[in-house]
Amino acid sequence: MAARTLYDKLWDDHIVHDNGDGSALVYIDRQLIHEVTSPQAFEGLKMNSRKPWRLDANLAVPDHNVPTHHRGQIDDPVARLQLSTLDDNCKETGITKFEMNDPRQGIVHVIGPEQGACLPGMTIVCGDSHTSTNGALGALAFGIGTSEVEHALATQCLILRKAKNMQVIVDGQLGNGVTAKDMVLAIIGEIGTAGGTGHTIEFTGEAISALSMEGRMTVCNMAIEAGARAGLIAVDDKTIEYIEGRPFAPEGETWDRAVEAWQDLKSDADAHFDKIVRINAADIQPQVTWGTSPEMVVPVTGEVPDPAAETDSSVREGMQHALTYMDLTPGTAIKDIKIDKVFIGSCTNSRIEDIRSAAEVIEGKHIADNVILAMVVPGSGLVKLQAEKEGLDQIFIDAGFEWREPGCSMCLGMNEDRLAPGERCASTSNRNFEGRQGQGGRTHLLSPAMAAAAAVAGHFVDVREL
Amino acid sequence: MKVFKSFTGIVVPLDRSNVDTDAIIPKQYLKSIKRSGFGPNLFDEWRYLDAGEPGDDHAKRRENPDFILNQPRYREAQILLGRENFGCGSSREHAVWSFLDYGISVVIAPSFADIFYSNSFKNGLLSITLDGDVIDKLFEETLATDNYQLTIDLENLSVSTPDGDNYLFELENGLQERLLQGMDDIALTLSLSDEIRDYEAKRKQQAPWLFAE
Ligand code: SF4
Numbered sequence: 006m007a008a009r010t011l012y013d014k015l016w017d018d019h020i021v022h023d024n025g026d027g028s029a030l031v032y033i034d035r036q037l038i039h040e041v042t043s044p045q046a047f048e049g050l051k052m053n054s055r056k057p058w059r060l061d062a063n064l065a066v067p068d069h070n071v072p073t074h075h076r077g078q079i080d081d082p083v084a085r086l087q088l089s090t091l092d093d094n095c096k097e098t099g100i101t102k103f104e105m106n107d108p109r110q111g112i113v114h115v116i117g118p119e120q121g122a123c124l125p126g127m128t129i130v131c132g133d134s135h136t137s138t139n140g141a142l143g144a145l146a147f148g149i150g151t152s153e154v155e156h157a158l159a160t161q162c163l164i165l166r167k168a169k170n171m172q173v174i175v176d177g178q179l180g181n182g183v184t185a186k187d188m189v190l191a192i193i194g195e196i197g198t199a200g201g202t203g204h205t206i207e208f209t210g211e212a213i214s215a216l217s218m219e220g221r222m223t224v225c226n227m228a229i230e231a232g233a234r235a236g237l238i239a240v241d242d243k244t245i246e247y248i249e250g251r252p253f254a255p256e257g258e259t260w261d262r263a264v265e266a267w268q269d270l271k272s273d274a275d276a277h278f279d280k281i282v283r284i285n286a287a288d289i290q291p292q293v294t295w296g297t298s299p300e301m302v303v304p305v306t307g308e309v310p311d312p313a314a315e316t317d318s319s320v321r322e323g324m325q326h327a328l329t330y331m332d333l334t335p336g337t338a339i340k341d342i343k344i345d346k347v348f349i350g351s352c353t354n355s356r357i358e359d360i361r362s363a364a365e366v367i368e369g370k371h372i373a374d375n376v377i378l379a380m381v382v383p384g385s386g387l388v389k390l391q392a393e394k395e396g397l398d399q400i401f402i403d404a405g406f407e408w409r410e411p412g413c414s415m416c417l418g419m420n421e422d423r424l425a426p427g428e429r430c431a432s433t434s435n436r437n438f439e440g441r442q443g444q445g446g447r448t449h450l451l452s453p454a455m456a457a458a459a460a461v462a463g464h465f466v467d468v469r470e471l
Numbered sequence: 472m473k474v475f476k477s478f479t480g481i482v483v484p485l486d487r488s489n490v491d492t493d494a495i496i497p498k499q500y501l502k503s504i505k506r507s508g509f510g511p512n513l514f515d516e517w518r519y520l521d522a523g524e525p526g527d528d529h530a531k532r533r534e535n536p537d538f539i540l541n542q543p544r545y546r547e548a549q550i551l552l553g554r555e556n557f558g559c560g561s562s563r564e565h566a567v568w569s570f571l572d573y574g575i576s577v578v579i580a581p582s583f584a585d586i587f588y589s590n591s592f593k594n595g596l597l598s599i600t601l602d603g604d605v606i607d608k609l610f611e612e613t614l615a616t617d618n619y620q621l622t623i624d625l626e627n628l629s630v631s632t633p634d635g636d637n638y639l640f641e642l643e644n645g646l647q648e649r650l651l652q653g654m655d656d657i658a659l660t661l662s663l664s665d666e667i668r669d670y671e672a673k674r675k676q677q678a679p680w681l682f683a684e
Contacts, residue, residue, distance in 0.1 A: 021666055022663050032671075087503075151565075152593035156657050203585065266678060298489050419498045419502065
């Protein structure tokens with residue numbers, strides 16, 4: 006057989022029916038469900054008197070709308086209806102759902118791997134673009150729209166067209182204080198937000214192998230910000246070690262068989278990639294975005310770029326527009342930009358390692374006077390419990406942070422956690438689009454350690470200088 | 472799903488690249504459990520000067536006169552002309568539902584984000600990709616001509632201008648047919664149920680851990 010990429014292998018393994026025109030009916034092993042993109046899918050099923058094809062392939066959790074302050078009641082009636090609709094739909098169909106107050110509840114992309122519900126070699130979908138996170142496990146995982154949620158529920162399959170293969174190689178080692186988040190922001194800065202469109206990106210190289218599973222998830226999470234529907238990282242010992250013993254993971258003899266099968270989940274040595282990008286990890290500095298697209302990113306040591314220096318007119322206009330929205334002047338040093346709020350959370354950076362790295366920076370310090378709100382929103386109830394066991398919650402609280410219940414929270418502000426117009430936020434999330442964190446709000450994306458450092462200083466600082 | 476064979480409509484040019492789905496339909500409206508009713512909130516934050524919440528009477532909100540969709544000559548537009556990487560960001564199908572609910576049934580751009588592109592065809596919103604040069608020309612013509620209209624022919628896969636220029640576009644195999652016949656994807660897949668079961672049986676042997684007992 007010809008040499009194949011990891012993506013080729015995952016694709017081949019899941020073809021139910023080849024349409025012969027580049028598209029195929031592809032089998033889906035796992036569907037994760039949340040409250041926002043599923044109601045219309047369940048309604049569609051009902052309207053057509055259809056039932057889910059396979060209940061055990063599905064797992065549901067509320068995350069986008071849940072309050073993070075107190076879990077007693079949800080004030081917003083529209084959100085309440087959406088949450089209870091998920092409840093009703095899961096009860097009616099028999100799909101397993103973690104309740105809001107279950108410690109296993111959390112952001113859908115955090116709980117999948119955490120529970121061992123997402124495994125290497127699987128095809129994994131969810132009505133959410135950051136499903137790509139799960140690619141860190143060597144699984145083909147990608148976001149889908151609501152029609153596809155319905156299709157996957159009804160048939161356990163999707164009609165898909167195979168994407169092209171892209172490889173992003175990160176050679177060498179990251180410097181001190183430089184994290185997976187900085188790496189993926191630097192990659193997006195390099196290839197652009199459409200750089201991976203139409204491709205599945207496999208991240209390889211020494212610096213990727215060196216990342217923890219959490220770090221790998223951060224990188225794959227933002228594959229979608231690089232335009233790719235799916236990101237992938239090959240299975241290695243770290244992957245297997247991470248999965249072993251998790252609630253949904255196989256056990257005993259089945260575990261041994263699974264581990265053996267997973268050994269093959271890597272690209273063959275001479276597999277063909279349609280596009281290859283090579284980056285040197287040692288060149289990557291801590292990153293901060295300055296604009297309204299994740300590709301508008303510079304090292305913290307840099308300054309806000311000048312559109313006048315840009316030759317492409319449409320890029321120039323985009324930059325000007327972003328600067329107006331962000332209220333920034335070209336030439337301003339990133340370190341001179343003051344912030345109002347700090348958000349540590351989201352499916353990009355809310356796992357235990359992220360919380361530890363932020364806690365390390367703020368331990369014994371306090372947030373600056375001009376920071377009106379700094380919050381930590383753990384990715385799941387289990388992450389929260391673990392952090393509390395390590396005493397990290399107290400470090401944050403002592404530093405003036407709010408320690409919240411798990412959920413998407415101010416990553417997109419569907420609940421009451423939002424930026425007010427004009428407020429500037431250091432955020433560990435993944436999107437700095439206009440209005441993303443609240444209408445008129447200004448988002449700067451960065452790593453958890455950098456966000457913590459900014460909280461203490463009141464403006465951006467280079468975490469390496471602390 | 473409403474589908475047309477051929478259709479002529481007014482064009483509105485939205486001269487921005489990387490238009491994201493957060494801009495197309497902001498998050499507060501995603502709480503709806505319906506597929507309809509998103510039209511008044513298409514491009515909400517660009518369209519209105521004041522902030523909006525679900526349940527507001529949007530007719531009473533202050534419109535932003537500078538936003539292109541609000542300009543009188545584009546009020547009745549049914550075709551949106553866009554720039555690169557249109558529809559990037561989240562997977563929310565609400566973005567597609569918003570266009571349709573508003574009355575826009577075709578988006579023409581040099582490139583689309585993958586999920587938006589695939590969502591659009593599931594709902595009968597036609598996403599058409601044309602070369603950057605052609606798009607530039609269409610932008611110029613739209614801006615220069617009042618009531619500028621394009622005709623989209625789904626049978627011949629062409630876009631034609633008032634001057635008689637004709638541009639061919641491509642759709643993936645099967646998509647054109649499915650659109651023209653208004654076929655239900657799920658019914659089509661379910662007709663292959665036996666193959667799905669065969670696959671599952673084989674897979675259970677190879678990888679039993681993928682199936683709970
Ligand atoms: S944390 Fe943010 S990006 Fe992740 S699923 Fe929630 S809303 Fe989406």
